[in-house]
Amino acid sequence: MSLPHAILTALLEKPSSGLELTRRFDRSIGYFWSATHQQIYRELGKLEADGLIRALPAEQPTRGQKKSYEVLPAGRAELARWTAASQDPKPHRDALLLRLRAAAVVGTAGLEADLRRHLELHERQLAEYQEIDRRDFPPGRDTTEDRLRHLVLQAGIDLETFWTQWLRRALADVAALPDDEPARPA
């Protein structure tokens, strides 16, 4: 149950409309908690119904009109409660590792190209993180907020670094395999 809290955090950082939130989820926030616009709108509705956020006054907030939300005290309290409570880590699922394991049984056909594609994606993501690092975290700032946010970004950078390294290694290993065995017949 983290999406509402992700939204509360985002709204506390800056009151926004659904679409603005969607964009921010595509960028910074989505790097560790992604959500589609439908999820976001639905959740905004719930949060408003629960009295945790409210729509900022606007003319006629009908369809096609921007509607911005801000966090109410009850929302901040709920976020603080959630943040302080300890939670068990949810199990991760990684389809790529699963596929590698499957490839050990049914053959590696098609795998190399996809490993390369993943490598490119992670390289691009890493570059983006490093750009954010350079742009948003110049040396010499250290408010509590900056430090915590930088810590999160650093996790992103380190994770992408790990993946690019691992994928390079995987590619080298897969390339060195005996030329594609067709997975002994069923």
Place this chain on the structure above:
Amino acid sequence: MSLPHAILTALLEKPSSGLELTRRFDRSIGYFWSATHQQIYRELGKLEADGLIRALPAEQPTRGQKKSYEVLPAGRAELARWTAASQDPKPHRDALLLRLRAAAVVGTAGLEADLRRHLELHERQLAEYQEIDRRDFPPGRDTTEDRLRHLVLQAGIDLETFWTQWLRRALADVAALPDDEPARPA
């Protein structure tokens, strides 16, 4: 749609009953694709209905009786197809990073203890992986299967190594923060 393929892989490695699969998902397979026993039973039913696996002949496979499954040629073919097809990486979600970001806004109360708990969990997991590495991958083997499986294990080891390092750093950073600011009042 990876669970059926995770099960096919597991069954190809060794035909098993639902409960045996559940146990294996708690161990090795679950490290990158977890599933509960209910998911597994449901999926076994579907896979059987689709003709991808079949129950091994047993006396009376009623309730309370073990029922083992093996993969049929159609199942192997489907797994091979899935493995070879490229897939977009699913977005990852990490509640801990989200909480850290929330903590930047509403305060770090309670966070340190939980970071420590996560650190312990990851240390334990890392130790377990290293044990598997020692036990199941003695030097000098290199069938294609061994290499691929080792690659997957290596990803696990590297990931846990990353997390333990990052968490230690996060703990040091959080400890160095000005004594818990109560998140300027709403």
Place this chain on the structure above:
DNA sequence: ACGGTTTATGCAACTAGTTGCACAAGGTGA
């Protein structure tokens, strides 16, 4: 002033995963 694109909000149906419980068989100790 009309047709197309972009911006913005949202519903409905679906898929995947989780939680809570039920039930049956077999073994184990009192």
Place this chain on the structure above:
DNA sequence: TCACCTTGTGCAACTAGTTGCATAAACCGT
């Protein structure tokens, strides 16, 4: 011999996330 525990299978209801589509206003060129 019967109460209880473990093993093994499974249903039902729920929660979370995804996909596909609908709608409406605003902006923009021709």
